[in-house]
Amino acid sequence: MDFELSDEAKEAIVKAKEFARKHFTEEVAERSDREEQFPTDIVAISKREKILDFSNPWKVLVTIEELVRRDPGLGISVTISAFGSEIFMLFGNDSQKEKYMNPVFAGQKTLGLGVTEPGGGSDVANIKTEAKQDGDSYILNGGKMFISNGQIADYFLVLARTSPPPSPEKKHRGLSVFVVDAKSPGFAVNKLHGKLGVRATNTAELIFNNVRVPKENLVGEEGKGFYYIMTFFNISRIYVAAQGLGIAHGALDRLVEYSKKYGEMSETGELKENLQLAIAEIATRVEAARNLTYKAASYLFKFTPNPVVTSMSKYYAADTAVFSTRRAMELMSLHGLTTDLERFFRDAKILDIWEGTTEVEKLIITRMMLKEEGA
Amino acid sequence: MEEEYEILESTVKDFNAKYVDNNSLKLENEAMGKEFVKMLADQGFFSMAGQGEDGKGADIKALSVVLENLAKSAPAVAVKTLMINSFSSVVNEKGIVDSVSNGSKSGTVTFSDLLVGKDQNGSLRVEGGRIKGEKEFVFGSDSDFVITLLDSGELVLIKSGFSAGKRHKKLGFRSIGFSSITVDSADFSIISKDGRKMLERMYEELSIPVAAIALGMSEGVSQKALDYAKVRTAFGHYLKDFQPLAFDIASLVAEMDILKRYFHDLLAATPSEKEALFLKHKALTLAKDISRTSLQIHGGYGYLEDFGIEKFYRDAMALSVLLHNEEKDMEKLAGLVFDARAGFV
Ligand SMILES: Cc1cc2nc3c(=O)[nH]c(=O)nc-3n(C[C@H](O)[C@H](O)[C@H](O)COP(=O)(O)OP(=O)(O)OC[C@H]3O[C@@H](n4cnc5c(N)ncnc54)[C@H](O)[C@@H]3O)c2cc1C
Numbered sequence: 001m002d003f004e005l006s007d008e009a010k011e012a013i014v015k016a017k018e019f020a021r022k023h024f025t026e027e028v029a030e031r032s033d034r035e036e037q038f039p040t041d042i043v044a045i046s047k048r049e050k051i052l053d054f055s056n057p058w059k060v061l062v063t064i065e066e067l068v069r070r071d072p073g074l075g076i077s078v079t080i081s082a083f084g085s086e087i088f089m090l091f092g093n094d095s096q097k098e099k100y101m102n103p104v105f106a107g108q109k110t111l112g113l114g115v116t117e118p119g120g121g122s123d124v125a126n127i128k129t130e131a132k133q134d135g136d137s138y139i140l141n142g143g144k145m146f147i148s149n150g151q152i153a154d155y156f157l158v159l160a161r162t163s164p165p166p167s168p169e170k171k172h173r174g175l176s177v178f179v180v181d182a183k184s185p186g187f188a189v190n191k192l193h194g195k196l197g198v199r200a201t202n203t204a205e206l207i208f209n210n211v212r213v214p215k216e217n218l219v220g221e222e223g224k225g226f227y228y229i230m231t232f233f234n235i236s237r238i239y240v241a242a243q244g245l246g247i248a249h250g251a252l253d254r255l256v257e258y259s260k261k262y263g264e265m266s267e268t269g270e271l272k273e274n275l276q277l278a279i280a281e282i283a284t285r286v287e288a289a290r291n292l293t294y295k296a297a298s299y300l301f302k303f304t305p306n307p308v309v310t311s312m313s314k315y316y317a318a319d320t321a322v323f324s325t326r327r328a329m330e331l332m333s334l335h336g337l338t339t340d341l342e343r344f345f346r347d348a349k350i351l352d353i354w355e356g357t358t359e360v361e362k363l364i365i366t367r368m369m370l371k372e373e374g375a
Numbered sequence: 376m377e378e379e380y381e382i383l384e385s386t387v388k389d390f391n392a393k394y395v396d397n398n399s400l401k402l403e404n405e406a407m408g409k410e411f412v413k414m415l416a417d418q419g420f421f422s423m424a425g426q427g428e429d430g431k432g433a434d435i436k437a438l439s440v441v442l443e444n445l446a447k448s449a450p451a452v453a454v455k456t457l458m459i460n461s462f463s464s465v466v467n468e469k470g471i472v473d474s475v476s477n478g479s480k481s482g483t484v485t486f487s488d489l490l491v492g493k494d495q496n497g498s499l500r501v502e503g504g505r506i507k508g509e510k511e512f513v514f515g516s517d518s519d520f521v522i523t524l525l526d527s528g529e530l531v532l533i534k535s536g537f538s539a540g541k542r543h544k545k546l547g548f549r550s551i552g553f554s555s556i557t558v559d560s561a562d563f564s565i566i567s568k569d570g571r572k573m574l575e576r577m578y579e580e581l582s583i584p585v586a587a588i589a590l591g592m593s594e595g596v597s598q599k600a601l602d603y604a605k606v607r608t609a610f611g612h613y614l615k616d617f618q619p620l621a622f623d624i625a626s627l628v629a630e631m632d633i634l635k636r637y638f639h640d641l642l643a644a645t646p647s648e649k650e651a652l653f654l655k656h657k658a659l660t661l662a663k664d665i666s667r668t669s670l671q672i673h674g675g676y677g678y679l680e681d682f683g684i685e686k687f688y689r690d691a692m693a694l695s696v697l698l699h700n701e702e703k704d705m706e707k708l709a710g711l712v713f714d715a716r717a718g719f720v
Pocket of ligand 1: 113114115116117118119120121122123145146147148149195198203350353354355356357358359360607608609610614617618619620671672673674675676678
């Protein structure tokens with residue numbers, strides 16, 4: 001067992017830190033948050049400077065963590081351009097990889113993933129968007145809700161029903177994944193306004209009104225879409241856990257800084273113990289969340305994913321982010337309320353929701369554990 | 376609840392239904408507007424905690440009933456109402472109190488001197504008969520009158536000659552000004568020479584009203600969660616049928632009901648400082664917990680302002696910072712429980 005990151009990963013942290021220091025100024029972060037404005041310029045620079053090196057997933061993981069630690073909204077905006085690309089990597093054919101995945105990895109194009117619908121996000125198998133075959137194409141009808149990069153993506157990977165489920169219990173069958181070009185006739189986007197946090201990220205509702213998609217845009221096999229999406233979530237949740245680490249660590253940074261500057265001293269000349277213990281608790285949780293996340297990543301990056309540990313890491317890192325920002329806010333009082341910590345507090349809550357709510361993660365943990373024990 | 380308070384409660388409920396419920400997001404995010412403030416004043420909501428010797432309006436119970444019910448729909452309106460009442464409770468100048476009570480002017484009290492350490496809050500001094508300097512963290516900085524502490528320890532009412540600085544970030548209550556103020560004013564009067572002591576007393580008196588707001592928020596946000604869980608389905612079940620959601624919200628709502636009962640019991644008697652502090656502490660913690668759970672029950676929709684949930688999540692935290700300080704309150708509580716100085720190392 002080795003708890004050391006590779007030198008390459010350590011260099012990625014330094015690079016991310018420097019990038020964030022230079023570009024994630026408070027002014028930009030505050031404006032993006034206030035105006036709900038995607039930071040197009042910074043994302044373009046990050047692509048030019050190849051801040052995300054997709055050839056090494058450890059580098060991607062620690063880069064997310066480090067950028068988010070500086071500012072969650074900007075950090076996530078910069079690292080979400082390729083959201084969904086692992087689906088191409090694992091299940092796409094060569095031509096799809098060439099046409100869609102490579103330009104995304106090269107920073108020329110942006111991808112989005114449309115799974116959630118207005119009627120529900122947790123119950124993925126119950127989606128209503130339909131894709132009906134029509135000659136050499138499929139015709140898509142339906143809608144997707146809360147889609148990140150909704151307004152800015154060039155393509156979307158979209159989950160749709162291609163055949164009725166064989167029985168109500170087997171709803172996860174008959175779903176397929178398609179690549180949809182954002183310029184397709186019949187495709188429309190509504191930006192969603194008024195998010196609690198991560199307001200620099202772009203979120204939209206997608207509408208498919210007889211959108212014709214060529215047959216070659218079917219990813220993998222027809223009917224296996226549910227499996228593809230679940231496999232993808234088992235990867236992406238580790239990156240969401242990294243977002244949680246970034247937010248929690250960011251809150252800890254700010255609390256430590258506060259305690260040095262403003263922390264009340266007791267008569268013994270030490271920081272008062274309530275504050276000391278709170279720092280210790282947050283720091284311990286961050287470390288525990290990091291160990292879980294890196295363990296899940298270690299399994300995944302060796303191609304032996306462990307969904308139990310993955311879901312544990314996502315749930316625990318999300319909870320740690322929410323916990324840490326709340327405790328830091330309570331302790332820093334008006335100093336927290338009037339600094340960027342209040343943004344961290346609002347941003348953190350998304351982690352309980354996206355890519356599997358905390359409840360859903362917990363259910364996965366137990367169900368997979370019981371399944372493993374049964375086997 | 377006694378009949379007069381029941382009547383008051385239904386007055387606020389009617390007011391909410393007519394003017395607040397459909398407008399609550401706007402009242403939270405944008406300045407409230409003179410017309411709306413005037414309506415609040417016309418209801419008598421701004422003249423409930425007068426300090427008059429005749430006891431006029433000095434009814435903490437009535438104020439609390441109003442705050443609790445306003446907070447169910449629009450926490451910012453409740454907080455604004457509390458601020459005005461708190462202001463009026465220590466001002467002796469009838470003209471000013473009248474103008475604030477009738478909604479034509481507004482006033483605020485700066486509690487930040489008690490919430491952050493010394494020297495972290497700017498400095499106001501009297502030089503040649505004028506107050507000069509800057510004060511940080513003034514909640515209600517868009518008011519016409521400000522009560523604040525001077526470096527010399529006097530509590531003063533500044534009637535003009537101050538201006539709000541750059542707005543601080545605003546987690547909650549976005550319709551209420553929050554910034555530093557720059558003062559250069561000869562137009563002031565001294566409220567108390569022993570200002571810190573008086574401010575501390577005023578802060579103590581906030582315990583029950585702040586608890587009322589926190590409880591109202593808990594009621595408002597949990598009701599939304601209960602309603603949503605009855606109609607939203609996942610995996611073929613109503614959300615209310617899932618144990619994790621049902622148990623979480625049920626235990627929090629039960630806790631809220633117990634706290635409400637305790638709150639009304641306290642109001643019927645004269646609460647001790649310990650009881651009031653403890654109630655405030657519990658009510659604020661509950662408001663934070665229950666707004667998190669209610670948001671979670673709403674999934675992605677909870678994260679968007681349209682559903683009116685996320686504002687409670689923000690406001691619950693903002694309330695527990697703007698009008699409360701956990702550490703200071705706990706030190707006080709520990710002292711009361713031990714009946715000796717405690718919890719300070
Ligand atoms: C800013 C933002 C960005 C997003 N980006 C994307 C994106 O890019 N692509 C995409 O496809 N989706 C995206 N989402 C959607 C997100 O993944 C969903 O919101 C999430 O999966 C929850 O779905 P829901 O909102 O429909 O909640 P619901 O599924 O309706 O769940 C509501 C509540 O019920 C609980 N619940 C559901 N089932 C159970 C059960 N069996 N037991 C116990 N509790 C249960 C949930 O945990 C939750 O608390 C985004 C959401 C947001 C807010």
